[in-house]
Amino acid sequence: MLKRAPSLTEQAKSHIKQLILADEFADGRIPPETTLATDLGVSRTTIRDALSRLEHEGVIYRKQGAGTFVNRPGLQIKSRLDEIWSYEGVLRAHGYMPSTRILDVSTVSADEETAVSLNITPGDDLLVVKKLFLADTEPVILAHNHIPLCQIAAPYEESDLLLPVYAFLSEYGRQQLSYYVSDIIPITASPELVTTLHIPAQTPLLSLSEIGYSDDHQPILKSTSCFRDDLLRLRLIRRSVQ
Amino acid sequence: MLKRAPSLTEQAKSHIKQLILADEFADGRIPPETTLATDLGVSRTTIRDALSRLEHEGVIYRKQGAGTFVNRPGLQIKSRLDEIWSYEGVLRAHGYMPSTRILDVSTVSADEETAVSLNITPGDDLLVVKKLFLADTEPVILAHNHIPLCQIAAPYEESDLLLPVYAFLSEYGRQQLSYYVSDIIPITASPELVTTLHIPAQTPLLSLSEIGYSDDHQPILKSTSCFRDDLLRLRLIRRSVQ
DNA sequence: TAGTGGTCTAGACCACAAA
DNA sequence: TTGTGGTCTAGACCACTAG
Numbered sequence: 466m467l468k469r470a471p472s473l474t475e476q477a478k479s480h481i482k483q484l485i486l487a488d489e490f491a492d493g494r495i496p497p498e499t500t501l502a503t504d505l506g507v508s509r510t511t512i513r514d515a516l517s518r519l520e521h522e523g524v525i526y527r528k529q530g531a532g533t534f535v536n537r538p539g540l541q542i543k544s545r546l547d548e549i550w551s552y553e554g555v556l557r558a559h560g561y562m563p564s565t566r567i568l569d570v571s572t573v574s575a576d577e578e579t580a581v582s583l584n585i586t587p588g589d590d591l592l593v594v595k596k597l598f599l600a601d602t603e604p605v606i607l608a609h610n611h612i613p614l615c616q617i618a619a620p621y622e623e624s625d626l627l628l629p630v631y632a633f634l635s636e637y638g639r640q641q642l643s644y645y646v647s648d649i650i651p652i653t654a655s656p657e658l659v660t661t662l663h664i665p666a667q668t669p670l671l672s673l674s675e676i677g678y679s680d681d682h683q684p685i686l687k688s689t690s691c692f693r694d695d696l697l698r699l700r701l702i703r704r705s706v707q
Numbered sequence: 708m709l710k711r712a713p714s715l716t717e718q719a720k721s722h723i724k725q726l727i728l729a730d731e732f733a734d735g736r737i738p739p740e741t742t743l744a745t746d747l748g749v750s751r752t753t754i755r756d757a758l759s760r761l762e763h764e765g766v767i768y769r770k771q772g773a774g775t776f777v778n779r780p781g782l783q784i785k786s787r788l789d790e791i792w793s794y795e796g797v798l799r800a801h802g803y804m805p806s807t808r809i810l811d812v813s814t815v816s817a818d819e820e821t822a823v824s825l826n827i828t829p830g831d832d833l834l835v836v837k838k839l840f841l842a843d844t845e846p847v848i849l850a851h852n853h854i855p856l857c858q859i860a861a862p863y864e865e866s867d868l869l870l871p872v873y874a875f876l877s878e879y880g881r882q883q884l885s886y887y888v889s890d891i892i893p894i895t896a897s898p899e900l901v902t903t904l905h906i907p908a909q910t911p912l913l914s915l916s917e918i919g920y921s922d923d924h925q926p927i928l929k930s931t932s933c934f935r936d937d938l939l940r941l942r943l944i945r946r947s948v949q
Numbered sequence: 950t951a952g953t954g955g956t957c958t959a960g961a962c963c964a965c966a967a968a
Numbered sequence: 969t970t971g972t973g974g975t976c977t978a979g980a981c982c983a984c985t986a987g
């Protein structure tokens with residue numbers, strides 16, 4: 466029998482997910498919705514909501530008339546580009562020991578282009594943080610975050626910048642980060658990237674150029690990241706929409 | 708008042724989407740769920756399902772206590788990488804006049820690696836189709852599709868290969884294409900790509916290396932595509948999961 | 950405080966898959 | 969035929985926003 470807080474759906478979801486990860490359903494078959502509902506003491510609707518979310522995450526799949534099943538291939542995907550939220554988390558999921566190094570922190574005036582994309586006035590102050598992420602001891606990701614100073618609500622220590630940017634904003638920012646719109650751009654390593662990421666000149670790299678938005682769809686963050694493809698393969702599930 | 712078939716939810720969804728695209732809600736505010744429900748003669752649950760799908764597509768957003776709103780920035784994204792389904796469609800959305808050219812069709816034996824990824828026996832026959840997609844008259848995408856011959860159920864004409872591969876499989880294949888798992892890889896243009904895509908040597912390119920799965924999660928297709936980044940910028944919405 | 954979306958229930962019927 | 973997931977209803981209460 467479940468209690469409230471957070472939501473019953475959310476609890477049911479993590480409960481079922483745990484059972485899956487603990488390999489309780491060795492045959493890959495998940496009990497019928499009505500069984501789950503009576504077992505957990507909630508309505509079938511709640512169970513269906515929970516299963517829908519798990520299906521969307523790629524953890525399970527459903528076949529009408531047949532049943533609900535564990536999606537083993539889906540469980541093996543460690544870095545779904547559309548869900549990455551903390552680089553340290555991704556690296557850990559890949560089996561590396563992640564660490565973060567702050568290379569530079571500065572305050573600059575927004576140029577025209579940045580001002581437009583962040584919906585601020587050119588010349589407004591931006592906090593620019595340059596961070597390097599390492600897998601074990603190898604550099605993998607170089608990230609530049611641009612945060613308008615007006616988005617920062619509380620004083621912070623330099624060490625707080627080691628937090629994932631969404632966590633930093635949630636702690637010290639004026640608005641929470643809700644989602645990114647990201648452009649995926651192939652680039653050739655610049656001299657700076659060659660030295661920072663320890664890669665040969667001319668290595669093709671993947672760059673993610675993104676704007677982060679708040680719950681009410683205001684742009685609050687600009688971020689650019691470059692990935693070493695050999696250590697971190699980015700993966701994606703593509704589905705047809707309607 | 709809506710009728711059945713397809714589903715009421717699906718009808719409600721496209722109805723609301725049409726109203727949005729026709730700019731019926733000039734202030735960006737969508738009527739309350741209860742109003743929509745009585746207007747369309749369905750239950751609030753059905754409306755909520757429809758709105759959830761639209762929210763997931765990025766067409767609207769909801770704020771508890773405040774209302775439901777049109778997400779104008781979301782409407783402007785023309786090529787969401789996680790939803791791309793036909794290259795011609797993407798190019799058309801970008802305002803180009805798309806066309807497809809078949810460069811080569813052949814049958815080859817599956818090598819070890821391909822056999823493993825497609826869950827077939829090495830040596831099994833594969834249909835290999837090399838297609839070039841043009842925007843107006845400029846080449847933009849070079850795609851290689853590998854389809855096991857055993858997946859093809861009905862005879863086809865060469866011209867049928869011009870169809871998007873999901874449409875081809877739906878028409879002539881044994882199983883429908885349900886989703887892709889795609890690796891995003893930065894590459895440097897090979898000599899073949901330089902000539903085919905009319906680009907300078909050493910241009911960084913984006914390559915999508917994907918396995919297509921059927922409804923019951925069997926791999927049925929291998930595909931590799933290279934994109935010209937200058938004509939087709941790939942974009943993605945990244946959300947936090949749970 | 951009024952109105953909105955968020956959660957949840959209990960129950961009905963349908964469509965499809967497998968035995 | 970049986971059992972599964974898919975759709976839909978009507979109604980309740982809660983959480984939040986805004987005037």
